[in-house]
Amino acid sequence: MGLRELLIPQDKVFFDLFEKQAGIVKEAAWQLVALTEDFTNVKDKRHAIEKLEHKGDLLTHDIYNQLNTTFITPLDPEEISRLAASLDDVLDFIDGATEKMQYYGIDAADSHMVELAKLIHMSTLEIESAVKGIRSIKDPRYVEERCIEVNRLENLADDVLAHAVTDLFKTNDAIMIIKFKDIYEHLETATDRCEDVANVLSDIAIRHS
Template sequence: MARQKDAFYFDGFRRGADYACQAAKLLSEVMHDFNPDQLRERMDSMHALEKAADGVRHDMMDELVTAFITPFDREDIDELGRVLDDVTDSIEGVLNRMYYDNVTDMRDDAVQMSDMVVRATESIRELVDELPRFRRSKTLRELVFAINNIETEADHLFIESMRTLHTTCTDPLQVFAWHDVYRHLEQCSDDCERVANTIDSIVMKNS
């Protein structure tokens, strides 16, 4: 059982992971039922999640400044809080790029990539739930590997999606727009993997 004085940080990590999950689900919903006329409204909803996630990180950093004892190194707490926040930031970035680049039609491979982000964030939430008992957890390393595997899948899909885009799309503006969106979707998966690797590093240093 985590010590009571550590609970603030573990709760903050959980909240950060939960906002990432909510953002990923919102992105997936937008892509599965795409309506460009609703994109601006969905961006506002996404920004509210991103702002809330920022608030969680700021609260944790404020506490960290004055804390005497922490569950692990201050630098690691700061890093994990940052990379969790990066996930939500990156997911918001996908919607922003779709709006900036005036995407009007959805592509199937982009929908698949958004679903991978949902899977990765759900695994992150499970991983963060295991963090308070990392010394005894039987599933923590499995979750790290699962997120790594999702990122590998996303990389492969990104490569094939970019090739399909450049070999089948004749509209240069659409090529530019989707090149941008695909890269931001890939960044989401990369950031999810960074969370998993950060937690893995923390566990290794404290076991």
């Protein structure tokens, strides 16, 4: 640690905020799995996820406010901004997918939706672990391994989407095709946004190791 860091303590509040944000993302993903596996009380379950999305927005706002008022930060300001934004994006797409499930009035989530939801949830578990790992970055390899796993899960989601769309176009129901394809793509994009988070975390681990 240099003289500058000794004289001006780095503010660790960002790590607390990021860990809370990652926890909310994980909770939303878990509730997404619960919704797709048991497609009942959709309005109430979707509302619970919407509340988490709003809570995540407030945390993101807190991070940006903290960034604007903190002279010395534990991470590069751009890294903080990118991580906050990418975590928020995951929440947005989870919330957006459930919104479409409700408003499109589908009767049930199919196996492809369930599988994509589970891949999102598994990705958020890895993200939460990686976020906790950047607090001290004692083991950058651990963080990097979590990020590699998120990338692997995103590749699996690509495959699920491809199979889902292939199966969908075997039907003759044009309205169903439009609705389901939109939901599939929203869910798969959530895994893309998880990969974005992993890329930011990987950059942080490498830069600060």
